[in-house]
Amino acid sequence: MGVQRLSSFPGIALVIVVLLSIFTFIALQKRSKTLFLILVFAAVNILSILFFRTDAQSRHFLPFLPLFFVLTGGALGYLIDLKNNLKVPILLIVIVLSLVNLLTLVTSHASYGLSDKMKAVKYIAQNTETGKFHFDSVGDCHKWGYRYLFSYLNHEPASSYLDPEFSWMYQAKPHPQDATVKATIVSPNKNIPQPDWLLDKRKQLRDRAHDRAKFGNVEVYLEKL
Numbered sequence: 135m136g137v138q139r140l141s142s143f144p145g146i147a148l149v150i151v152v153l154l155s156i157f158t159f160i161a162l163q164k165r166s167k168t169l170f171l172i173l174v175f176a177a178v179n180i181l182s183i184l185f186f187r188t189d190a191q192s193r194h195f196l197p198f199l200p201l202f203f204v205l206t207g208g209a210l211g212y213l214i215d216l217k218n219n220l221k222v223p224i225l226l227i228v229i230v231l232s233l234v235n236l237l238t239l240v241t242s243h244a245s246y247g248l249s250d251k252m253k254a255v256k257y258i259a260q261n262t263e264t265g266k267f268h269f270d271s272v273g274d275c276h277k278w279g280y281r282y283l284f285s286y287l288n289h290e291p292a293s294s295y296l297d298p299e300f301s302w303m304y305q306a307k308p309h310p311q312d313a314t315v316k317a318t319i320v321s322p323n324k325n326i327p328q329p330d331w332l333l334d335k336r337k338q339l340r341d342r343a344h345d346r347a348k349f350g351n352v353e354v355y356l357e358k359l
Contacts, residue, residue: 156209176201246276246321250350255280257347257354258317259289265306268313268359269294272335276321291317313359320353 158173179197210224258267269284269291271277281296285304293310301308318339322328336353340346343355 154205156205156212160208160212172201172204245324245351246279247350248279250352251280252283253349254319254347254352254354255283255287257349258319258356259284259287261345261356262289262315262317264289265292265309266312267291267315267317268310270316270318271295271321272318272332272339273321274323276323277319280319316357316359318355318357320355321351322353324351 154173154176176198179201210228213220214224258269269281271280281294281300284290284294290304290306292313293308297308320332320336320339322332322336339353339355339357342357344358345356347354
């Protein structure tokens with residue numbers, strides 16, 4: 135099993151609101167510029183999510199992760215200052231939370247980690263000529279994170295599925311007319327049922343490919359153009 139995305143829990147939002155309220159109260163009491171700067175940081179993140187419409191993906195909430203720990207630390211520190219006899223219970227809470235997070239870190243596994251991605255890209259590089267292949271990646275959220283690896287290996291494709299969005303960043307402009315091979319990476323999400331279009335696509339690739347390989351859950355197909 136790979137890393138699975140958990141559904142959002144409304145209680146977490148409530149915890150953050152409570153922590154922000156406590157932190158605001160502390161900042162007003164102590165009149166600390168540092169605390170006010172942290173509040174400004176929080177406000178900027180909240181307003182950016184509210185007013186700049188984008189897809190509702192968890193990555194947009196990453197700036198709140200360090201803020202959550204800062205707020206939690208501030209709230210716990212305030213409680214300790216308020217009542218000295220809370221030191222031991224709070225210390226126990228921190229230890230338990232640390233152990234839980236450490237356990238998650240040690241036991242978690244990425245089904246589409248950099249190691250397998252790099253193996254797939256190196257396989258394509260070994261079986262194609264630089265600037266002579268078209269690169270495509272098929273899947274849902276796991277389809278990303280391959281194109282830049284070709285640049286890292288100095289083995290640029292003639293064209294790729296990302297050209298419409300990112301070709302302006304490349305040193306050399308796409309030249310799809312020079313591609314003689316199509317290299318396709320398929321990254322099916324094993325944690326959910328595969329949609330029919332992906333099953334059909336994989337079957338088509340298997341039928342047309344003159345060479346293929348698999349690295350973990352990452353599938354590679356090579357077909358002549």
